[in-house]
Amino acid sequence: MTFTRKQTAVILTLAAVIFGFTLFQASWLADNPSGKPKLVADHAAEPVRDSAGCVASANSGFGGNTVGSDVAALQVAAGSxxxxxxxxxxVTDSGLRAAPQFESSCAADKARPLATVAEVRSGLTRPEIFWQVGGKAAAKQLVASLPKPAIDVADQNIIIGDDATASYINGLRPSHSVFSIATASKCASDYRLSGLWGSVPASCRNGTMLLTIDDLGFTLWGWPNRFLARMKDANVRLVIAEDVVDGQIKGLTDVNQYGDIANSFNGYIWVDNIEELGPALRR
Incomplete structure (x- = not known):
């Protein structure tokens, strides 16, 4: 088949555009990012139980009170x-409390007081905490209960809430520490359009992007290294999870899912079973 000069010019122009676009999004042209991924444990580890299946009696040593079983289970997750x-x-009649970290049919466990925000924060000296709250009132109590400066220390206290939560926190001081699942998911969808031109959308800048395993790949423009470089420049916190179900983050459940994530990824990976998936990533 022969082509006219005009047809040949069109073909060469299209080829040049495709080549230029491919080069523009090429991951290998970006430097390898520094740092390793951070695992987020979705919940506390399963605690040690006594012969009757009770928890509080076996793990009540934190601060001399029975909230220690919850904090101990959280610390085990961090240690994994x-x-x-x-x-x-x-929100309870006594104020904002950490929700129960495990199920139990024991009367002693059901009767134990729930840990306060201050008890959880002081008991967990190592990990960052993603505090999940709902509404302005809960957000106000959370900030009041955390050591100061609660919203100024990067990635120490990260707050997940709704629009009212984010509005209250940002009303105190515009903060990178608060996001909603809806806005973090919107950031990801907005990037699929703006990323064509190498631009990070306003919905992402100085915020959080929530990605699922299915989001990863060549349609996440510049993935992985060029994408990661763009997000770093725009101060975007990156979180990868298995899925979002009923508006809640669902963590990875299988160690094989790590294979779907680029080795150079250095953001957060949300996991469901930290006792299994934590050691598997660090091998």
């Missing part, structure tokens, strides 16, 4: 390779 852990909070 977590760099951070999610702590869900609930």
């Amino acid at each position: 390779g977590a760099s951070a852990i999610r702590v869900t909070t609930i």
Whole structure:
């Protein structure tokens, strides 16, 4: 088949555009990012139980009170390779408390007081905490209960909430430490359009992007290294999870899922079973 000069010019122009776009998004042209991924434990580790299946009697040594079983279970998760852990909070008649970290049918466990925010924070000296709260009132209590400066220390207290939560925190001081699952997911979808031109959207800048395993690949423009470089320049916190189900983050459940994530990724990986997935990543 022969082509006219005009057809040949069109073909060469298209080839040049495709080549230029491919080169523009080429991961290998970006430097390897520094740092390693941080694992986020979705919940506390399964605690040690006594012969009757009770927890509080066996693990009540923290601070001389029975909230120690919850804090001990969180610390075990941190010791299994977590760099951070999610702590869900609930509003009770006594104020904001950490939600129960495990199920138990024992009367002693059901009767134990729930740990306060201050008790959790002081008991967990190592990991970062993703505090999950709902609404302005809970966010206000959380900030009041945390050591100062609660929202100024990068990646020590990260807050997940709704729009009201983010509005309250940012009203105190615009902060990188707060995000909602909805806005973090929107950041990812917005980038699929703006990333074509190498631009990080406003919905991402100085915020958080939540990605699922299925989001990764060549359509995540510049993935991995050029993408990571763009996110670093825009001060974007990156979180990879297995999925988002009913508006909640679902962590990785299988060690084989690590193979879907680029070796150069240095953001957060949300995991469901830290006792198994933590040691597996660090081998």
